[in-house]
Amino acid sequence: MIICSRFDYRVWKQYSRQALILAFVLLIAVLIPGVGMIRNGSQSWIGVGSLSFQPSEWMKMALVFYLAAALSERKKTIHLFWKGLFLPIVVIGAAFGLIMLQPDLGTAAVMGGTALILLFSAGAPIHFFVTIGASAITGLVLLILSAPYRMKRITAYLDPWSDPLGSGFQIIQSLYAVGPGGLFGHGYGESRQKYYYLPEPQTDFIFAIWSEETGFIGAVWIILLFFLLIWRGVYIAMRLDDPFGMLLVFGLTGMICLQSFINLGVVTGLLPVTGVTLPFLSYGGSSLTMTLALAGIVLSASRHMR
Amino acid sequence: MRVRMFWILVLSFVAFSALIVRTGYIQLVNGGELTDKAEELWGRSIPAEPERGLILDRKGDILVGNKNAPTVYVIPAQIDDPKQAAEKLAAVLGEKESVLYERMTKRSSIERLSSKGRHLSAETARAVTDLQLKGVWVGEDSIRNYVLKDRLAHIIGFTGADNQGLAGIEAYYDKKLSGTLGSIQMYTDAKGNQMPGLANDYEAPVNGMDLQLTIDADIQAVMERELDQAEKTYKPDAAMSIAMDPNTGAILAMSSRPSYDPARFNEYDPDIYNRNLPVWSTFEPGSTFKIITLAAALEEKEVDLDQEHFFDPGHVEVNGTRLRCWKREGHGHQTFLEVVENSCNPGFVELGSRLGEKKLFTYIRKFGFGEKTGIDLYGEGSGILFTEQSAGPVEAATAAFGQGVAVTPIQQVAAVSAAVNGGILYEPFVAKSWTNPVTGKTEAVHKPKKVRQVISEETSKEVRRALESVVAKGTGRNAFVDGYRVGGKTGTAQKAKDGRYLENNHIVSFIGTAPANDPKVVIYTAIDNPKGTVQFGGTVAAPIVGKMMEDILPLLHVPKQMNQIEKEKTWNDPDLVSVPNLIGLSKEKLKEQLINIDIVIEGTGNTVASQSPKQGVKVERGSKVRVFLK
Numbered sequence: 001m002i003i004c005s006r007f008d009y010r011v012w013k014q015y016s017r018q019a020l021i022l023a024f025v026l027l028i029a030v031l032i033p034g035v036g037m038i039r040n041g042s043q044s045w046i047g048v049g050s051l052s053f054q055p056s057e058w059m060k061m062a063l064v065f066y067l068a069a070a071l072s073e074r075k076k077t078i079h080l081f082w083k084g085l086f087l088p089i090v091v092i093g094a095a096f097g098l099i100m101l102q103p104d105l106g107t108a109a110v111m112g113g114t115a116l117i118l119l120f121s122a123g124a125p126i127h128f129f130v131t132i133g134a135s136a137i138t139g140l141v142l143l144i145l146s147a148p149y150r151m152k153r154i155t156a157y158l159d160p161w162s163d164p165l166g167s168g169f170q171i172i173q174s175l176y177a178v179g180p181g182g183l184f185g186h187g188y189g190e191s192r193q194k195y196y197y198l199p200e201p202q203t204d205f206i207f208a209i210w211s212e213e214t215g216f217i218g219a220v221w222i223i224l225l226f227f228l229l230i231w232r233g234v235y236i237a238m239r240l241d242d243p244f245g246m247l248l249v250f251g252l253t254g255m256i257c258l259q260s261f262i263n264l265g266v267v268t269g270l271l272p273v274t275g276v277t278l279p280f281l282s283y284g285g286s287s288l289t290m291t292l293a294l295a296g297i298v299l300s301a302s303r304h305m306r
Numbered sequence: 307m308r309v310r311m312f313w314i315l316v317l318s319f320v321a322f323s324a325l326i327v328r329t330g331y332i333q334l335v336n337g338g339e340l341t342d343k344a345e346e347l348w349g350r351s352i353p354a355e356p357e358r359g360l361i362l363d364r365k366g367d368i369l370v371g372n373k374n375a376p377t378v379y380v381i382p383a384q385i386d387d388p389k390q391a392a393e394k395l396a397a398v399l400g401e402k403e404s405v406l407y408e409r410m411t412k413r414s415s416i417e418r419l420s421s422k423g424r425h426l427s428a429e430t431a432r433a434v435t436d437l438q439l440k441g442v443w444v445g446e447d448s449i450r451n452y453v454l455k456d457r458l459a460h461i462i463g464f465t466g467a468d469n470q471g472l473a474g475i476e477a478y479y480d481k482k483l484s485g486t487l488g489s490i491q492m493y494t495d496a497k498g499n500q501m502p503g504l505a506n507d508y509e510a511p512v513n514g515m516d517l518q519l520t521i522d523a524d525i526q527a528v529m530e531r532e533l534d535q536a537e538k539t540y541k542p543d544a545a546m547s548i549a550m551d552p553n554t555g556a557i558l559a560m561s562s563r564p565s566y567d568p569a570r571f572n573e574y575d576p577d578i579y580n581r582n583l584p585v586w587s588t589f590e591p592g593s594t595f596k597i598i599t600l601a602a603a604l605e606e607k608e609v610d611l612d613q614e615h616f617f618d619p620g621h622v623e624v625n626g627t628r629l630r631c632w633k634r635e636g637h638g639h640q641t642f643l644e645v646v647e648n649s650c651n652p653g654f655v656e657l658g659s660r661l662g663e664k665k666l667f668t669y670i671r672k673f674g675f676g677e678k679t680g681i682d683l684y685g686e687g688s689g690i691l692f693t694e695q696s697a698g699p700v701e702a703a704t705a706a707f708g709q710g711v712a713v714t715p716i717q718q719v720a721a722v723s724a725a726v727n728g729g730i731l732y733e734p735f736v737a738k739s740w741t742n743p744v745t746g747k748t749e750a751v752h753k754p755k756k757v758r759q760v761i762s763e764e765t766s767k768e769v770r771r772a773l774e775s776v777v778a779k780g781t782g783r784n785a786f787v788d789g790y791r792v793g794g795k796t797g798t799a800q801k802a803k804d805g806r807y808l809e810n811n812h813i814v815s816f817i818g819t820a821p822a823n824d825p826k827v828v829i830y831t832a833i834d835n836p837k838g839t840v841q842f843g844g845t846v847a848a849p850i851v852g853k854m855m856e857d858i859l860p861l862l863h864v865p866k867q868m869n870q871i872e873k874e875k876t877w878n879d880p881d882l883v884s885v886p887n888l889i890g891l892s893k894e895k896l897k898e899q900l901i902n903i904d905i906v907i908e909g910t911g912n913t914v915a916s917q918s919p920k921q922g923v924k925v926e927r928g929s930k931v932r933v934f935l936k
Contacts, residue, residue, distance in 0.1 A: 120314065121311045121314060123310070175332060175336075178329065178333060183333070216329060216330055216334055219333065220329065220330075223326050226322065227322045230315070234312075234314075238312075246311075250311055250314075261321050261322065261325065269332070
């Protein structure tokens with residue numbers, strides 16, 4: 001974070017294409033059997049043993065760099081399809097498709113959502129989003145039909161108690177952690193659900209344990225912190241003169257916003273289960289490194305505020 | 307660009323607000339419900355069985371207690387090596403290894419072992435604990451201790467494998483006796499290990515209330531002794547007896563034969579433990595029912611016992627049907643008091659016809675026949691009466707001397723109690739009071755329940771006089787107890803099967819009360835089909851009740867009285883003389899007293915210091931009286 005904050009954020013504009021190409025290479029590599037590692041049913045890890053990371057994390061960031069650069073260059077032609085939006089959309093679509101091949105719906109959703117936020121704020125015409133929305137719904141239906149486990153997650157989301165030991169298990173266990181927390185929680189370190197009941201208590205479901213231990217007060221505090229972060233990010237973005245900087249900061253902030261919202265939504269049973277980490281809080285190297293790097297970049301950009 | 311960014315900021319604000327609302331809903335609104343469910347998930351509770359309430363007699367003697375009988379529980383998740391654990395436990399419990407293995411590997415949070423693993427002796431329980439098997443726990447549990455064995459079994463009843471009341475008082479008052487289940491709650495993680503930082507909860511079981519019965523263990527013992535004797539002598543099909551306080555309806559003793567041991571009830575024929583004969587069996591009462599006719603006729607002033615006379619030729623004609631007296635040649639000329647003493651059927655037909663069928667049946671119903679008495683025991687019968695429409699003069703005539711109606715013993719006891727206690731019909735009851743076992747405070751006392759006033763105190767007094775006279779001079783002579791004013795009535799009823807009377811198969815009964823001036827107890831005894839004897843109530847049942855009276859009245863602190871109606875001698879009655887006062891007499895004077903008794907002299911001296919039996923006691927002519935000289 002500190003390192004990133006020292007760099008001038010504008011270097012990311014120069015290297016954005018290289019970063020994107022590297023990300024694509026890694027994403028393709030991870031799909032090659034023997035190179036990528038399968039964890040929890042997704043082939044999304046690359047590396048040896050504990051020294052491994054998720055290329056999709058890298059891709060999320062690289063895409064933001066690329067889009068910030070590409071869209072700021074196309075500022076004048078953004079309303080035109082072929083000259084303006086075509087290339088970015090192809091890139092977004094390719095990255096999305098590769099991540100879905102792993103498959104990792106959560107990351108893909110965060111990335112896709114971030115891309116949409118960037119396109120929207122860069123000034124893409126509204127009818128474009130209508131088209132995207134329609135095709136997204138169609139695509140979602142197709143995706144669910146292609147992988148039955150997603151359907152299960154949806155039904156589990158609607159009624160977790162219909163299959164408490166199967167598809168509803170994670171949501172129920174998560175609610176068992178959050179619910180008993182009450183107003184003040186059990187106290188720090190006093191979680192019960194973390195003792196093997198709740199899967200992934202230190203990563204995806206960290207917020208469940210947090211609200212179990214600190215209660216409603218602690219949970220609201222965390223949610224407010226995230227909102228404060230977003231508010232500050234948007235504030236920085238708006239105060240920048242450089243369109244690239246604006247889009248970059250806004251995109252990174254939007255990514256953190258989306259990812260945290262999806263994670264918290266899952267934990268509280270508001271959204272169907274998708275494996276997304278909670279920025280800053282979840283345990284996990286590549287996720288944390290990336291998040292901190294993002295924060296660093298935003299900080300470096302903040303030096304150029306008006 | 308900035309405008310659009312601002313809208314996205316607004317959108318994210320809405321989204322995060324939704325998160326806060328959702329979290330609040332889960333934690334603050336839904337929290338309790340989720341906590342309960344979660345605790346269910348974490349908890350492994352070992353039930354702590356409450357102690358079932360004791361059952362005591364009216365003086366506080368324990369009739370039913372509890373014995374410690376621990377039970378084994380297994381928590382499959384805590385067992386590392388079920389095969390080895392099952393092997394070790396099987397050896398100690400004497401249970402099949404495969405059965406235990408199956409329980410230990412079951413996908414369940416906690417399993418309570420059954421049969422061989424339930425209700426262990428103290429030694430076996432200690433042996434199980436000594437095995438120190440992980441995941442094998444010994445939980446507190448207890449079983450009933452029926453100290454009286456087959457005595458009073460039908461009243462007390464018994465409990466099943468889960469200490470649930472299945473019969474008798476145990477079933478009738480199961481809820482109050484059983485208390486509430488407690489538990490030892492252990493919090494464990496998903497692997498079944500104890501969870502750190504969360505103490506085990508102990509929710510104490512709430513013990514059942516102690517129940518004090520109206521039963522008097524000593525009176526019960528007398529009753530059982532006499533029935534034992536009767537069973538030995540007559541080898542009857544069945545026998546039953548009730549002793550009740552006529553002034554409250556409190557049952558002092560009740561017995562039903564054949565009986566069973568509640569601890570081993572499943573070894574008996576269900577008919578034995580399901581049928582509490584004194585309240586269940588329904589049969590023709592026979593002559594004991596004449597008390598009801600008598601009471602009704604007296605209350606309606608249809609008869610004067612001393613002034614009116616009746617001639618019994620041995621039979622009576624009613625609407626063309628000839629009804630016979632039990633004495634073939636008839637009782638001839640008699641007063642109505644003698645009609646009662648002789649249990650003369652035509653005499654009672656006369657009383658019945660004076661009342662008319664309508665009034666007679668109204669009294670029969672007012673005395674409680676035809677409906678359950680309401681005693682707090684299961685399995686009560688209500689008896690069979692003619693319906694008002696079908697009851698013609700013949701039916702009224704037979705009912706007047708106890709035939710053609712079917713009643714239960716408890717109905718007779720309640721009705722006769724009403725006839726002698728001043729006219730009030732009480733609801734019989736067995737549960738006297740409830741005591742909290744912890745505080746020792748009595749929390750509920752049963753108050754005697756008056757059903758209705760049936761006859762007046764005046765009439766009741768006449769009934770008592772007539773009944774005492776039956777025992778002193780009539781068919782109830784064998785129930786006579788010297789010094790106690792016993793009144794009563796015999797009954798002999800033919801048993802009917804498939805609509806026909808059986809030959810030489812009777813239920814002989816006697817219902818008695820004492821003392822006649824102020825009844826303290828009503829005792830009913832019926833012997834079903836006694837063998838090797840004349841099947842008459844006066845011969846078989848009356849002496850049994852007489853002996854019961856003799857030993858029960860002192861237990862009720864009823865003093866002996868001198869002014870009883872003297873017993874009329876018959877040819878087979880022993881000749882009784884009253885023991886004179888010998889104390890203070892000199893040795894010479896003693897010899898003059900030797901007319902009726904045989905004096906045995908002990909000690910050396912000239913004056914009599916003490917004698918046995920004491921003065922006034924009636925003994926057979928020629929009995930020995932010991933005197934001690936000084």
